[in-house]
Amino acid sequence: MRKPAPQRAQRNDLEIGDLKVPVTQVTLSDGSTTQLYRTEGPTGIDPRDGLPTRRAPWIERRRARGDHNFSQMHCARNGEITEEMRFVAIREGMSPEFVRDEIARGRAIIPANIEHPELEPMIIGRNFLVKVNANIGNSKVLSSIDAEVEKLQWAVRWGADTVMDLSTGDQIHETREWILRNSPVPIGTVPLYQALEKVRGVVEDLNIDVYMETIEEQAKQGVSYFTVHAGVLLRSVPLTIDRVTGIVSRGGSIMAKWCLSHHKENFLYTHFEDICDVMKRYDVAFSLGDGLRPGSVADANDAAQFFELEVLGELTERAWKHDIQVMIEGPGHVPLHKIPENVERQLEVCKEAPFYTLGPLVTDIAPGYDHIASAIGAAMIAQHGTAMLCYVTPKEHLGLPDRDDVKEGMIAYKIAAHAADLAKQHPGAQERDDLLSKARFEFRWRDQFALGLDPERAEDYHDQTLPAEGAKTAHFCSMCGPAFCAYRISQDVNKLAASEKLIPLGKAQQAHDQATLEAEEGMAQKAREFRDGGGEVYVPIAEPMRSNSSS
C-alpha cells in the first residue's frame, strides 16, 4: 500500500500564459516554498479515464493548417516555436528560442508523438537537465497489465523522464494502450519485439512488411520514440564472434541472426526511408539502437561497437534530411577509463545528436547491485555529455524488476543525473543541494527530508533510532549523539567567532608563532637530552594487555 506523500511536497501546475507546467512545490518550515522539476502527472485519476489531454488543441491547430510533417525538428527548422518548446523552456529555465535552436540543429529532441495528447513535454539534450528513462514491460514469464500501469505511475513518481515499454508477452497492444493513456511522459518502445511476436518468435520469418505494420500501429497509439536496430549490418556480425559476451542487445541479436540466416543486409537499414515516412507523420523520434553494445567490460569500446556507431552516424544524417528527431543509444558495460571515449566519438560521429546510454556498468561482478555499478558509470558518462540515462535496476541480469526494484533503480539514476547536472554547472542545479545542506546544518530535519529524493525513507531511517517527535527538532542524531555532534559544535564555533566580531587573525598568527617556537625549543631540548644520553634511549615496551588468551 502506498504511504501518502508528505503534505509538504505537492504537485502544483504553474499557469504561465496558456500553459500549465507541473512542479513539485515544497513548503519549508519557515513557510517559504521552493519548486522542483516534476515528472509525476496529475494524481487521483482512475486509469480507465486516462490523463487529461492538454496537448490536444495544440495538435488540432497543426492538423488544421495542413501540416504533414509533425516533427518538432521540422517546426524548429521552419523557425516556429511550438507550445512544446515553450513548455520545456519553462521547465528548464531556458529561453524558448534557445530550445528551438537546439532542436533545429539536432542537439536536442522533444519526443512528443501527436497521438499522445496526455504528454507533458520534456527535452533531451546535453545542454539541458540530464534525463532518466525507466524500462517497464511484461515478458512471457511474468507480469500483468495492471502491474505495468502501476509500474509506470511508480516510475514517474520517482522521477522517470521517459518510460520504455519493453513488453514481449501477450496483450502487448492492450498493455501499451493502457500505459499511453496514463502516461504524462513520453513512451518509447522497441517495435521489433512486437513484430517478432507477430511471426510467432521465428526470427527468420521477420520481414519489412510486418515491421512497417507494427510501427504504424504503435505510432498511431502515441509512442514517442522507437528503438530501431538499423545499425547492425551483416558484415559487422563477424566482429562479435570473439567477444566474451557476444551480442547482448535483444534487438541486436535478432537482427544479427536474421542477417546471417538470410545472408542479406538488415532490412531496417535497407528500408530506412520507409521507416522515416512513418516517423515524421506522427513525430516519432528515432532512438537508434546500439545492437552491438558491449555486455561485459572485456568487450567495451571494441571494433564491433565502434563500427556500428559509424553506421548510426550515417543514419542520423539521413533521418535529419526528413527533419526527424534522433537520439543515439549507447552502452552497456564500460570500465571507467574507457567512458570518455564513448561520448567523444558519439558526439563527433553523430554530429552531436543526443546520446542515450544504458548505465554503463563499470564492473561485471555486482549481480544484485547493478543499479549501483551502473549509476557510477552513468554519472560519469552524463558528466561528459550523455543527455539521457536508461536506468538499471538491482534485478539486472537476474530477473524482471518489481515495484521496489523500479524505485531503487530510479533513485540511483536520479542521483547520477543530478550529480552530472552539478558537474556541468547547469544553472540552478545546486540550489536544491544548498537548501538541503542548510536545513541539515540548522537541524531542520523535516526540511531536510522534504528536499531529499525520497522524503519517506529519510524520515524512516531517522526514526528507526530516534522516533520521538521531539527528535525532529533535536540538535543531534543517533549517529554521533548529543556530545559529539559536529554541527552543534560548529555552530558553537560560529557563535564564539561572532562574539568577537571577527577572529583577530594577527592574534591567531601570534599564538601559532609562539606555539611553534615553544615546540622548537622542546625539540632542541629533547635532542640535547638524546645526545647527552649517548644517542641510545631505552624505550619501555608495554606488555600487551589481553582480556583473553588467544592461540
Place this chain on the structure above:
Amino acid sequence: MRKPAPQRAQRNDLEIGDLKVPVTQVTLSDGSTTQLYRTEGPTGIDPRDGLPTRRAPWIERRRARGDHNFSQMHCARNGEITEEMRFVAIREGMSPEFVRDEIARGRAIIPANIEHPELEPMIIGRNFLVKVNANIGNSKVLSSIDAEVEKLQWAVRWGADTVMDLSTGDQIHETREWILRNSPVPIGTVPLYQALEKVRGVVEDLNIDVYMETIEEQAKQGVSYFTVHAGVLLRSVPLTIDRVTGIVSRGGSIMAKWCLSHHKENFLYTHFEDICDVMKRYDVAFSLGDGLRPGSVADANDAAQFFELEVLGELTERAWKHDIQVMIEGPGHVPLHKIPENVERQLEVCKEAPFYTLGPLVTDIAPGYDHIASAIGAAMIAQHGTAMLCYVTPKEHLGLPDRDDVKEGMIAYKIAAHAADLAKQHPGAQERDDLLSKARFEFRWRDQFALGLDPERAEDYHDQTLPAEGAKTAHFCSMCGPAFCAYRISQDVNKLAASEKLIPLGKAQQAHDQATLEAEEGMAQKAREFRDGGGEVYVPIAEPMRSNSSS
C-alpha cells in the same frame, strides 16, 4: 541469523613459505577453482578466545633484537623486507621489493601495530588494490559491545580492508579490546573521542596530557592507525565561518572550538613530536584528519579545506622524519568536476602519501541513499589515485547504521574500489569480471552467483521469479523470457557463423552494396513520384485509437 555461505566459496590459507595467506577459493561448475582476495578472518572461533596470533613470532624477533622504532617504514628504509611486506606482496601479486620500496618512499603504508598480532597484514597505496574502510562504533544513543563485534565480523565478511572503531559511548576501552582481539584487519580510531569522554565531554577541558594518556592506552591495545586532527589551526577557523555547513568533522569541530576558546594553537599541532614518539614505538600510522573537509557541495575545494591540506603536507614530512607511516584523510562532499583537483593537490602537497577519502558524496540531495551518492564520487576519486575509501552507509546523516546498512555500504564501496582497480588496469583485476561474464554468457548461473560480490542476493533475486532448480541451468531468465534472450540468440549467431567457418566478408559487402543500390533506386523513384505529384503529398492522418475517453 546468518545464512551459511555457499560451499562453493570457502576460506583457504595458502601456505607460502612460513606465511599463511588467506584467499577465498571459488569452485566453478567445471571443477576449476579461482582465488579471490579475502578480508574475512578465520571463522568459527568463539569471540572470547579471539583470533590466532600469527604475527606474534615476527614481532617477538624484532623485540629480541632491541628495535625501538617498530614502524614498517623504518624497516623499509633500512632495507629490510618484513614478514608483513612479504604477506601483502602475495596478496597483491607484487614483488616484496616493490612493496618495500613503496613503503620506504611513503607512497604506501602497512598499518600493523605490534600489539595486534591477530592481524592479517594489508597495504594501502595507490599502486595496490584500492581498499575500503568500514566505520563501526557505538554512541551514547545506541549500540552494545556484542553488536560492535558482530558488525566487525560482518564488515570483514563483506570485504572491509580496515575498520575504524568510532565509539563514543560507555565501555569504550572494553569495546575496543573485544574488537581488536577478533579483528583480522587493522583497526583505526580517533583518540580525541575517548580523550573528550575523559574530560566529561567539556571541549575546553581537553589538553595534551589526557590526549597522550589516551593514545598510549589505545596503542597498547593494538590500534593500527590514529586519526589526528592536527591540521586544524587557530587561524584556519575563520575560513569556515561563511560556509553553508561549517565544520562537519567531529574532530575538526572539537579542535576548532578548543582553539577558539583558549585562543591557543591546536595542541595536537604543537605537540606533534610527542605524539610521534608514541606512534613509532607501536607502529601506529598517522591518518592525518581533514577536520575542515567540506560537508556540502557548496563548500567543496574551498580555502579552509586547502589551507588545512597544506598543514597536513607539513606534518607528513615531520612524521616521515621519524619513519612513521602516514596517510591523509580527504573529503567529504565534492561535485564530480571538482574531484580530480582534490587528488592532484593532495599528491603534490603531501608528497604522494596515500590518500584516504570519505566518499566523496557528489550531491547532497540523497539522504537515505548516500551510499550510492558517495560510491559515485569514491569510484572517481579512487580512479584518480585515492588509495583507500571510507565507506558511507544508507543511514549517513540520519542515524547509526545497523547490520544491513553496514553490508549495503560495504558492497557499494567494493564496487567503487573494484571499478577503480579496473580503470587503473591493476594487473589481474579484470580476471574476475571476465570469469563472471563468461559464466553469464554460458548460462552457468551458479558460477555467476559464486563470482559476484554477494552470491546469496544474486541467487535470491534470480529465484524470486524462477525458483525451480532447473532454472539454474536454463538458457534464459525471467527478464526477457526464452524467446527474447539475447545470449541464447547470440549463441545461435555464433553457431551459424561457425557452421560456415568464417562469414565470407566479400559476400556480406556484396549483400550490402546490392541493398544500398536497391534503396537508392527506391528513393530516386519516390523522388520522381513526389515531383510528378506537384511536390505535395497527402498524408493520411490516422485517428487516435482510444480504449477509453479522456478529459
